[in-house]
Amino acid sequence: xxxxxxxxxxxxxxxxxxxxxxxxxxxxxxxxxxxxxxxxxxxxxxxxxxxxxxxxxxxxxxxxxxxxxxxxxxxxxxxxxxxxxxxxxxxxxxxxxxxxxxxxxxxxxxxxxxxxxxxxxxxxxxxxxxxxxxxxxxxxxxxxxxxxxxxxxxxxxxxxxxxxxxxxxxxxxxxxxxxxxxxxxxxxxxxxxxxxxxxxxxxxxxxxx
Amino acid sequence: xxxxxxxxxxxxxxxxxxxxxxxxxxxxxxxxxxxxxxxxxxxxxxxxxxxxxxxxxxxxxxxxxxxxxxxxxxxxxxxxxxxxxxxxxxxxxxxxxxxxxxxxxxxxxxxxxx
Numbered sequence: 001x002x003x004x005x006x007x008x009x010x011x012x013x014x015x016x017x018x019x020x021x022x023x024x025x026x027x028x029x030x031x032x033x034x035x036x037x038x039x040x041x042x043x044x045x046x047x048x049x050x051x052x053x054x055x056x057x058x059x060x061x062x063x064x065x066x067x068x069x070x071x072x073x074x075x076x077x078x079x080x081x082x083x084x085x086x087x088x089x090x091x092x093x094x095x096x097x098x099x100x101x102x103x104x105x106x107x108x109x110x111x112x113x114x115x116x117x118x119x120x121x122x123x124x125x126x127x128x129x130x131x132x133x134x135x136x137x138x139x140x141x142x143x144x145x146x147x148x149x150x151x152x153x154x155x156x157x158x159x160x161x162x163x164x165x166x167x168x169x170x171x172x173x174x175x176x177x178x179x180x181x182x183x184x185x186x187x188x189x190x191x192x193x194x195x196x197x198x199x200x201x202x203x204x205x206x207x208x209x
Numbered sequence: 210x211x212x213x214x215x216x217x218x219x220x221x222x223x224x225x226x227x228x229x230x231x232x233x234x235x236x237x238x239x240x241x242x243x244x245x246x247x248x249x250x251x252x253x254x255x256x257x258x259x260x261x262x263x264x265x266x267x268x269x270x271x272x273x274x275x276x277x278x279x280x281x282x283x284x285x286x287x288x289x290x291x292x293x294x295x296x297x298x299x300x301x302x303x304x305x306x307x308x309x310x311x312x313x314x315x316x317x318x319x320x321x322x323x
Contacts, residue, residue: 011244014256062285070252071284071291072245200251201261 012144015078019143021065021193025186027057028136028151032158032179039162039172068197085142089135096131122163125171129159147185154178226312229274230305234259235267239294239302242277247293268292276301 034050037043074082103120106112112120133156140148158178162171230239237257242248253264271277276298282291294302 007240007244010240014241014244017256067251069255070249071289072248072252073291074245076246197255200254 011075011078014072015074016144018065018069018072019145020189021061021069022186022189022191023057023060023065024139025147025151025182025189027054029179029181029183029186032155032175032182036172036175036179039175064194067199068193081142085138088138092131092135092138125159125163125166126156129156129162132156132159151182151185154181226308227301227305229270229276230302232267234263235271236305238264238267238271239276239298242292242294243299243302247280247291249289249291253292271298274298274301 030050030053031047034046038046106116133152136148136152136155140146140152155178158174161174165171165173230236234257237259238253241253241256250261250264250268253259253268254261257264259267268277268279272279275295277292278295279290279292281288283289
């Protein structure tokens with residue numbers, strides 16, 4: 001019955017459908033795995049390698065997701081919301097990066113205050129994980145995908161446990177486990193997406209051009 | 210039947226509804242286009258679950274009525290056919306929703322069957 005239709009829900013459902021392909025899950029998992037591997041192996045460049053995979057992700061979305069779901073221009077209100085959320089994420093990332101630079105300068109010049117030294121030794125992992133979890137939770141709120149909240153909790157817990165295992169040099173293991181869980185989840189979602197949304201027949205593709 | 214009777218009034222209420230939009234498939238198409246700025250055929254196919262032929266037929270009717278506009282755009286380097294509701298279409302959809310709301314609100318809350 002037409003009057004049961006909630007247009008706001010339809011719009012949200014449409015917007016959310018563009019995040020049900022699992023690719024963002026896979027990318028987030030790869031970042032976690034990159035961080036975990038960097039911690040375990042000491043090879044910091046692995047983080048940069050994983051970040052560069054963002055380019056591959058974008059290509060995948062263009063080639064795999066959009067031809068299956070179709071192209072849509074969301075309403076100006078939705079575009080504004082997305083821009084605001086992106087801005088918040090960029091500000092948080094910039095703040096985190098600046099904080100990292102400040103810490104690097106303090107530690108490299110042996111200028112670390114006593115309280116900060118103690119905090120870094122005891123709570124660094126939990127804080128770092130907390131910031132990452134916050135970013136994921138913000139994404140969950142903006143996009144409205146509830147499983148991202150679970151990912152945020154998983155990220156935070158893995159870093160807290162990692163911090164507790166620092167004395168045993170096993171701090172990277174919980175992060176690798178969390179990354180693996182999210183990777184499997186993303187892979188399952190991607191598989192389901194590809195089955196649910198096959199490529200449209202050629203006559204539609206050519207007719208729509 | 211005397212003029213202005215209740216039966217006469219109810220018949221008038223039901224005929225105020227836009228029959229072009231009232232068809233369920235076309236209503237779905239209009240609803241999905243209403244909540245976005247524009248979208249292509251594949252989007253409507255996946256969201257409405259209609260077949261290609263069915264969708265094409267309904268789009269033609271809506272385009273003929275001036276409710277939907279079909280335009281070619283370039284996305285990257287590839288031409289793409291995008292659909293969007295015209296101002297007339299958005300107004301018609303809003304009026305349809307309001308008239309349906311009026312019809313349903315005027316119905317009695319409960320029918321007693323003897």
